[in-house]
Amino acid sequence: MNTLDTPGICPGRLTPAEYARAFSDGDPALSSPQAVLEAERCYYCFDAPCTRACPAEIDVPSFIQRIAQSNDRGAAEVILRANILGGTCSRVCPTETLCEQACVRNAQDGRPLDIARLQRYATDRFFTSPGKPLFTRAASSGKRVAIVGAGPAGLTVAHALALAGHEIDLFDAHAKPGGLNAYGLARYKVAGDFPAQEVEWLLSVGGITLHCGQALGQHFTLAQLRAEYNAVFLGPGLAGVNALDSDMPEPHGVHEAVEFIAELRQCADLSQMPVGRNVVVIGGGMTAVDAAVQAKKLGAREVTLVYRRGESQMKASLKEQLWAKACGVTLRFLAAPLRFEQQNNQLTGVTFSRTQQTDAGLMPGGETFTLAADMVLKAIGQSYDPRPAQGVALSGGRIAVDEEGRTSLPGVWAGGDCCAGGLDLTVDAVRQGKAAARSIMLVLAISQADAANATFFQEPSHG
Incomplete structure (x- = not known):
């Protein structure tokens, strides 16, 4: 239950214990016995489809077999030689649409190996106690x-x-x-x-x-x-960040989701991180989901993610969508922002126009609705700025x-x-x-x- 449930954007909506609980590890790490048991489910396929599905070309059966043999350092070495950022990737990679989706176990019984958590287990064990270097630099080339x-x-x-x-x-x-x-x-x-x-x-x-x-x-x-x-x-x-398809002025309370996430990522004291009571997130990708879930975890009472297209067209994976719902975020589809409601240049709500999908593309549906909001997070994509690298x-x-x-x-x-x-x-x-x-x-x-x-x-x- 929120300790501070007042209108407007403000910090300190939760107790220290609530912040700690809300921002604890969303996907707890495997213990050694759990990792070995999970690793033993692997078939260690030749020409493994999970490896072929990995953009970084990690030899998945090889590192999993080493975990089963309790050779955790060897498992980490297989991972890090293929993907030097294998530790972070084990936490954020959408494995449900890549290696785990391709897993033979997934095709057979609908329960793929938990490759992400196995990868995290191996890399976490390594970074806890790296020991001797995995890599040795060659002599200077002069280049x-x-x-x-x-x-x-x-x-x-x-x-x-x-x-x-x-x-x-x-x-x-x-x-x-x-x-x-x-x-x-x-x-x-x-x-x-x-x-x-x-x-x-x-x-x-x-x-x-x-x-x-x-x-x-x-x-x-x-x-x-x-x-x-x-x-x-x-x-x-x-x-750069993409702009809304509108010339409507933005009152106080409208923010970029990427800036909100960055500020939160760098925040040393979560009790100092401000958030609204009624938050609306505009967008349908993983940035939108991350912003919405974290706004809820900061103590917002109502968080609604609104996407202009249908549920199946969200860039955020089904796993991310289910996670958002489990965290208390309301997802609404087929609605595009029409205008920001405001009073004295302070955001009070967002009016949306319902959309409909036709053979000619996304079209206005004619009906409108308004959501109360004291904070809006725009997550409608980012863009590349070509000016610094002119000529490319x-x-x-x-x-x-x-x-x-x-x-x-x-x-x-x-x-x-x-x-x-x-x-x-x-x-x-x-x-x-x-x-x-x-x-x-x-x-x-x-x-x-x-x-x-x-x-x-x-x-x-x-x-």
Whole structure:
């Protein structure tokens, strides 16, 4: 029961015990006996469909078999060699639509292996007691690579290239590295400061110099990076937010969901995090669900998520939708925001127009309704800002890349949410980072070999 149930946006709606309970781990970790029992359900398939369904290409049967053998470090090594961010991915990856959906057990009896929690078990055990390093950096190659964006894609590239002996300068506009993992994850999905621990371990391989608070287009240009480095990787993520299809003014109380989630992620004292009593979330993706659930967990009395299309068209998975409902969030469909209701520039509600799906697309239905609200969180998607990296060709408003992450500019690669054709998932950013890293390493190896050959065949000096 809320301890503070007053209108308006304010902090301190719950007691300390209620905050602790609300934001405890949403999916508790497996114990050692539980992990072994679950691992023993695996068939250890040859050419396993779960591995083929994993964007990061983790050998799922291999790491699960090691858990069954109580070789937890070996299991973690299999995971982290394929996905350097395997710890975070085990918490946020939509495994229900990827590896677990492909699991043979799922096809047979409708109960796939709990791959996500097994992966988390192995990586958590490793990070609790890492022991000797898993990776050893090669001798310096003399090559320098600039990476813009210390999110999942940039971190993946930085680690792979540093291991190969290249010197990495990793730039990020934020105050700390991690990108989406540091600023965009729901607190109940990744409790504590695990992403920071993961990044600190990743950077410990050496050869990576981190430059926080340094933004492309403000502190340096792409032309400067291309002139000073042997290769450049762009992974800045999505800095922009989409606007509503309306010119209606926004009164006090209307916020971006991504900013709300980021503020909450960085909040040291949850009792200081303000939230409304009646909250409306506009959108249908995972950001919308994360914002809605966390608003409810902060003590909002009523939280309603409104999506303009039907339930089956929500980008948020069925698992996410069921979780939202279990947390007390009301989901409403086929309704688009028409206007914000306000008094003295203070939000009082949102009027929606019902929509209907036709062969010609989504159409207004004519009927309207109003929801009382003192806080609105807009979660209608993010966009890429092309201005800092002028000259790079775009596709659908994002950076155009080939399957190896190469952009239209020689010597420039890109990956992550800023690129066209991705899945906007941490694990897919890792996949793109791995592909780009392989391509960059090949190009740098060829250039190094050419330089060596040029020196070898150079005519001797007869000075």
